[in-house]
Amino acid sequence: MAETDSTPAYLSVSGFTRQFPGAERRSVDDVSFTLKRGQMLTLLGPSGCGKTTLLRMIAGLTPVDSGQLHVAGRQMTETPLHARNMGMVFQSYALFPHLSVARNISFGLDVRGVKGEESRRRVAELVSLMHLTGLENRRITELSGGQRQRVALARALAIKPDILMLDEPLANLDIRLRDTVRTEIRALQQRLKITAIFVTHDQDEALSIADQVAVMSEGRLQQFGTPADLYTRPANRFVASFVGRSNFIEAVWVDSKRIHVEGIGTLFIGFSESWKGHRTLLIRPHRIRLGNSLEACCQGVVENIVYTGERRTYLVRVGYVRLTVEQQEDQGQPAQMGDMVGLHWQTTDMSVLQDSISNDSTSGHPSS
Amino acid sequence: MKVPVRKQPSWFQVLLILPGVAALVVTFLFPLLWLARTSIQPTTGHTLSLHAYARLFEDSFYWWVIGRTIFIGLLCVVITVPMAFPVALFLARSQSRWRGTLTALAIAPLLTSTVIRTYGWMVILGRHGLINTTLVWAGILAQPTRLDNGPFATVVALVEILLPYGIISILSHLSRLDTELEQAASLLGARRLQVFWRVLLPLSVPGLMTASLLVFVLAISSLVTPQLMGGGRVFVLATEIFNQTTIALDWPFAGALSITLLGFFGIFVALYQRILQRVESQS
Structure with a gap:
């Protein structure tokens, strides 16, 4: 433990709280944790536990009522969306239907003004990394669920995000594909040494790919620890x-x-x-x-x-x-x-x- | 995605659409055929002839009327749709609790008759109307200028009358768009204007197309507004049909004009379909 503690926190969330207008209780209630660079965190909990809201708060998609967010030592709580450099794979993938596969992947580069050879090289890199070769000029509607998922991941990785976020990325996949894809995502995350947050309600999924797991219930963080910690030393009955x-x-x-x-x-x-x-x-x-x-x-x-x-x-x-x-x-x-x-x-x-x-x-x- | 299985319609389904089909045949298809027949049946004699059409296409005045009708229609589209888009965008994306009220207000003018709204514009644009009085009072104009009774007034009134149609058709398209696409664009580093130009606008094209077609069709077929705002000096197909029917009493000619107008509807609807297909094959 002492050895891992010496590396500084890369992502730090402290006191995150969010209550939606008109809601009876807080969707996210005083959640704090830290994550080290290159670690994969899974947010685990039943539906409605606030895990997706927490993810969206970190991404900046949902306003934060109170609390602080630091990434690599920088205060990010109020940073506008376009300046956060966070990659997100939405549950629906949210791919641009009017753009080709290649233009979807290069979107983040295009809006940053990365052009020509550099952009082409980066797209080609991701296309081969995500096994999308030959599909570059396809429309999104012509792709299967698994292919869309890989395009969404490639698009998020293209901007070399500080944090990669995945919101139940396997939920819309065929059940037979899920195990393979989750193994691929984990291998990719470890190979590229990306700090990632993965939201899921599936405990097998959460435990098998995570370095750290945050279990949530009713907006509160129930336990934060390694998969083994959660299983062998659960903090409470819920966990x-x-x-x-x-x-x-x-x-x-x-x-x-x-x-x-x-x-x-x-x-x-x-x-x-x-x-x-x-x-x-x-x-x-x-x-x-x-x-x-x-x-x-x-x-x-x-x-x-x-x-x-x-x-x-x-x-x-x-x-x-x-x-x-x-x-x-x-x-x-x-x-x-x-x-x-x-x-x-x-x-x-x-x-x-x-x-x-x-x-x-x-x-x-x-x-x- | 599940592909719905195409089945033969059951007798019950046929029975359900039967009343609608019957009503359309009696109130739409039959009068239309009657109209077509009228257009080729001269008032005197019983032999059928295309005389009315020959007259229509030989007289340059009617070419000019057709051209002007289409021009006014396109002008209305070019002004109305860009005006409707920001309003629809605001209504679709607003988080305000007044959103429902504002949407109702934007569409509320449809509750009032076109005649009344056209008269409203006569009051505003008239020689002693709101604008002239204000401009003279402010010293910008020495004496009232003529704003009403002409193509300008016609287009102004038509734009205002057609604006709600533009807003609803764009709004219904925008509210079907996934807001996550815009969020995804922002997270990928796009600023607000980039999100608009690169994501929102391209995805709005089908909605803008529908609005354009609707506004165009309503503009070229409108009668009351060109009649009242034109002051008898704006000749479009609709007013010409009206004149031929009620004043000249030349029904075959009125019929020929109507069929011609219908032909233009057909051409523009076909054009719209083609463009929409191309747009949708891309998305």
């Missing part, structure tokens, strides 16, 4: 349920060897650090192991089994609580419906969340 599958149990600390869980009873699982009152504990479904009842944390009855080839997902009723358990296909003897099974896990398989269970009603958010 835990949005990133990966989860079981939440509400527990009271009894002593260093026992906790009392609502609806289940006393579990012989120890936490050296004590807490007062109820706390939400997170157990990822794959960290629970099915086994015999001897020495198990608790016992339950298998109520449902979903088989997906790689793994079996069991729904096990323990007392008044239902826990999701995932077992690899080759992991032990499969249990049958109605079996009494023992559930095994250890203290290290659980994380203690900071907020209480009554905060959020969503539990076991399914992942795609």
Whole structure:
């Protein structure tokens, strides 16, 4: 950590707040974070969480009520759009329908007065980089979705942007294309060492291509960290349920060897650090192991089994609580419906969340 | 994009368009055919002849009327469309809460009859009208000059009368344009004027074309305004048809003039289609 901290922040957002006129709550509420040069940040959250508004505020497309934006040490909060040098790939791509592919790509150069050989060379470079060779003189309407997406990216890259922004760029693509394109975008971003912000509501997408992930909900930044941070050390119940599958149990600390869980009873699982009152504990479904009842944390009855080839997902009723358990296909003897099974896990398989269970009603958010 | 599947229309769909088609046949197609027949049927005798058309094309006066009609139409387009565009642009892009009200106000003149609005211009442009009185009072003119009763007054009044049509047709096109295109242009480094010239204006061409056609067609077919504002000195096809029908009572000739005017409509609509196709194949 110390080593990465020594490099200065390239993009710094502090206290960004935006409330649309007539809106009941703030779309973006006091959001702050920093990003280093060459990093890819994904803004992750459900629709309406404010991630696109935040992106548009950074781009300058949405006014900022309060807060500061610095890029490479320069104050950019009030900089007019045309002077920001930010590349944006819109969800709709927003390509110019009256211009050819080549003229779309060179648009940013044309308005900057970059002409002749230099402009042609840059366009040719991007055309080959984005695999658009042969399509230079096509109209936008003659292109497929994937080709349009690449033109949009080429057009944004042509101006050598300080920050590349992508607003759900894969949302309008065929589902089979998405994985390939996202891998391509990530490879390109790393090769060109571009600082990029990528908005998505898809957690797989967010985690797989990011250096840093910002999880948002109701306008607020819930957690900012690396993909591994979010999964292994979620800050709260929202992040835990949005990133990966989860079981939440509400527990009271009894002593260093026992906790009392609502609806289940006393579990012989120890936490050296004590807490007062109820706390939400997170157990990822794959960290629970099915086994015999001897020495198990608790016992339950298998109520449902979903088989997906790689793994079996069991729904096990323990007392008044239902826990999701995932077992690899080759992991032990499969249990049958109605079996009494023992559930095994250890203290290290659980994380203690900071907020209480009554905060959020969503539990076991399914992942795609 | 899904391509809609083309199906044979069902009997129910045919049934639905039947009343409309029937109304058009009775009120439009039939009178039109009747008009065409009138134009080739002399008042005396029963043999059909193209006499009325021969007279029309032999008399240089009517060539001059046709030329003047088209000239006034084009002049109205050239003045009205550039005036309507900024208004439509403002109404389409304004974030103001008064936008709805302003749009209604821009179109409100259509609620008033053309006759009344033309009289309004007579009051303004008349010898003792608003403009003359003001100019004389200010000492710019020694005595009132003649502004009304002529081509100038006709075009002024027509422009004002046709302006709302221009505004709505451009507005309806602009409001379909994706504002993200302008945002994208700005982010790519285009200043406001560059956004206008490189993105907004080229993309507005179909809307400007529609407005031009509409204004042109309405201008060359207008009767009341040239009649009242022209003071009997502005001869256009519409006034000529009116005169032949009501004063000269030469219906075959009036019919021939009407068919000629229709022919010009046809030519300009075809021209418009061609240009629009070319524009749209580019976008």
